Amino acid sequence: MTQLALPVLTTPPKLPQGTLRIVPLGGLGEVGRNMAVFEIDGKLLIVDCGVLFPEENQPGVDLILPDFSYIENRIQDVVACVLTHGHEDHIGAVPYLLRHRRDIPLVGSQLTLALVEAKLAEHRITPVLRVVEEGQVLDFGPFQTEFVAVNHSIPDALAVFIRTAGGSVLHTGDFKMDQLPLDGRITDLRHFARLGEEGVDLLMADSTNADIPGFTTAEKEIGPVLDRLFGQARKRIIVASFSSHVHRVQQVLDAAHHHGRKVAFVGRSMVRNMTIAAKLGYLDVPPGILVDVKHIEDYPDHQLVLMSTGSQGEPMAALSRMANGDHRVQVGSGDMVILASSLIPGNENAVFRVINGLLKLGANVVHKGNAKVHVSGHAAAGELLYCYNIIEPLNAMPVHGETRHLIANGNLALETGMEPDSVILGDNGTVVDLANGRARIVGQVEVGFVYVDGSSVGAITDADLKDRRILGDEGFISVITVVNRSTGKVVSGPEIHARGVAEDDAVFDDIIPRVNEALEEAILAKPDHTAYQLQQVVRRVIGTWVSRKLRRRPMIIPVVLEA
Numbered sequence: 001m002t003q004l005a006l007p008v009l010t011t012p013p014k015l016p017q018g019t020l021r022i023v024p025l026g027g028l029g030e031v032g033r034n035m036a037v038f039e040i041d042g043k044l045l046i047v048d049c050g051v052l053f054p055e056e057n058q059p060g061v062d063l064i065l066p067d068f069s070y071i072e073n074r075i076q077d078v079v080a081c082v083l084t085h086g087h088e089d090h091i092g093a094v095p096y097l098l099r100h101r102r103d104i105p106l107v108g109s110q111l112t113l114a115l116v117e118a119k120l121a122e123h124r125i126t127p128v129l130r131v132v133e134e135g136q137v138l139d140f141g142p143f144q145t146e147f148v149a150v151n152h153s154i155p156d157a158l159a160v161f162i163r164t165a166g167g168s169v170l171h172t173g174d175f176k177m178d179q180l181p182l183d184g185r186i187t188d189l190r191h192f193a194r195l196g197e198e199g200v201d202l203l204m205a206d207s208t209n210a211d212i213p214g215f216t217t218a219e220k221e222i223g224p225v226l227d228r229l230f231g232q233a234r235k236r237i238i239v240a241s242f243s244s245h246v247h248r249v250q251q252v253l254d255a256a257h258h259h260g261r262k263v264a265f266v267g268r269s270m271v272r273n274m275t276i277a278a279k280l281g282y283l284d285v286p287p288g289i290l291v292d293v294k295h296i297e298d299y300p301d302h303q304l305v306l307m308s309t310g311s312q313g314e315p316m317a318a319l320s321r322m323a324n325g326d327h328r329v330q331v332g333s334g335d336m337v338i339l340a341s342s343l344i345p346g347n348e349n350a351v352f353r354v355i356n357g358l359l360k361l362g363a364n365v366v367h368k369g370n371a372k373v374h375v376s377g378h379a380a381a382g383e384l385l386y387c388y389n390i391i392e393p394l395n396a397m398p399v400h401g402e403t404r405h406l407i408a409n410g411n412l413a414l415e416t417g418m419e420p421d422s423v424i425l426g427d428n429g430t431v432v433d434l435a436n437g438r439a440r441i442v443g444q445v446e447v448g449f450v451y452v453d454g455s456s457v458g459a460i461t462d463a464d465l466k467d468r469r470i471l472g473d474e475g476f477i478s479v480i481t482v483v484n485r486s487t488g489k490v491v492s493g494p495e496i497h498a499r500g501v502a503e504d505d506a507v508f509d510d511i512i513p514r515v516n517e518a519l520e521e522a523i524l525a526k527p528d529h530t531a532y533q534l535q536q537v538v539r540r541v542i543g544t545w546v547s548r549k550l551r552r553r554p555m556i557i558p559v560v561l562e563a
Contacts, residue, residue, distance in 0.1 A: 020167050041142045047171050102125055153376070214381065252307055253289060319358075337363045
């Protein structure tokens with residue numbers, strides 16, 4: 001078994017001429033924020049630029065971006081950004097990348113770029129787009145790219161094969177090997193085999209399901225389950241899914257049409273994405289089936305299906321707001337809610353909170369745990385083994401997944417006969433050089449989290465989030481005191497006010513004399529104490545007392561003024 005040994009933080013050496021350097025800026029050790037940078041002969045190629053959604057320990061954060069600092073000073077050297085498919089964890093950060101340089105060519109399939117273009121319109125950015133199809137070969141500076149059809153949970157996904165003077169890399173993007181896909185577009189294993197015969201120096205394969213044995217269930221198995229559930233429902237049906245999951249929405253439309261129900265899209269991103277998918281022919285909408293959510297009151301409950309966002313418990317998404325009772329759609333007794341998605345790691349508590357809220361409102365909640373209403377879009381272990389055996393890469397670097405997924409993927413490579421020193425297990429910022437058929441770690445660059453909080457990007461730090469967690473969990477105490485340095489006495493206060501710490505501020509009456517005593521002793525011992533040093537005296541006395549007396553560790557904000 002391989003062991004993930006995170007590289008020591010070292011500055012990588014200067015890139016030798018004719019060597020290909022690969023630096024993942026996101027997607028390793030996490031599910032989301034996928035982004036990799038390829039460099040050779042002074043030019044950069046980016047593959048994917050996605051976001052990561054915040055967890056509960058990141059209060060107030062809307063999105064988490066890749067750290068662009070590695071390429072900020074070289075943004076003019078970027079020849080293109082290849083987008084493998086249209087999910088947010090692969091395209092969501094593109095608007096923020098283009099803030100640094102708006103004319104970076106965006107390369108991807110028709111649907112992928114249509115989704116990106118609509119997103120960029122909201123940011124008032126007009127992009128440079130290059131639509132590609134499977135089998136197409138394009139040159140971008142020193143990089144020759146060839147695109148391969150792969151099957152995923154969104155149409156038009158592509159893998160990309162990158163040829164350079166330093167070697168060749170096959171980046172799968174997210175993929176699986178569904179042999180009965182709804183759109184008939186399978187992962188092109190024959191194309192993979194041809195590339196394998198040509199020679200693949202490095203395979204960067206999707207790891208998200210690498211620790212799951214066997215093969216991912218076919219999408220076609222979901223349709224009959226949805227049809228059966230629709231037949232059982234007596235009131236409204238609310239289906240929650242990713243806003244870009246065209247295949248699942250198609251199955252919902254088909255089931256609704258079969259049972260004589262109207263469908264309303266709920267959630268801005270759902271409306272936007274499905275409008276694009278229908279316009280481009282990726283979504284087959286039965287005539288007359290769609291109704292505007294503003295007019296759902298015109299139809300009886302047993303004739304309605306609401307296709308909603310919020311399957312991951314996102315606080316501001318439609319389903320979460322329904323569960324909290326602050327959405328125009330009021331969930332009631334007898335409504336059926338179907339969560340047609342997998343749980344992204346880290347979202348479990350948020351999703352279960354939504355489920356519990358819906359159950360309290362009387363809804364019948366159906367999810368992957370009690371019915372087959374979703375299948376994954378990622379290759380399981382058996383499918384990855386096929387890839388390794390078909391492609392026979394000289395080196396492998398698992399990508400897209402948490403540490404456990406990367407290790408599982410690395411072990412699969414070993415099982416197919418690859419040598420341990422040919423399997424690269426790294427982290428975000430790990431610098432890998434490829435030359436003469438050998439890939440090796442040569443250093444590590446610092447890669448942090450860039451938080452989007454409202455309109456601010458990167459202004460919020462980990463220290464700020466720590467303060468928010470303390471405020472949310474432990475409350476805060478403000479202490480205002482006025483001292484006279486000439487007399488060394490406290491002339492006013494301390495006034496102590498607390499929020500989220502104790503029921504009544506009177507609980508602090510016992511500690512006030514100790515604060516005064518500590519301040520006067522400090523001034524007497526050193527009359528030139530700064531205000532900050534005196535504030536630290538107050539913080540220490542209050543903090544020790546609160547910890548011992550109330551068993552709390554609140555944020556303490558002391559203010560010491562001079563008379």
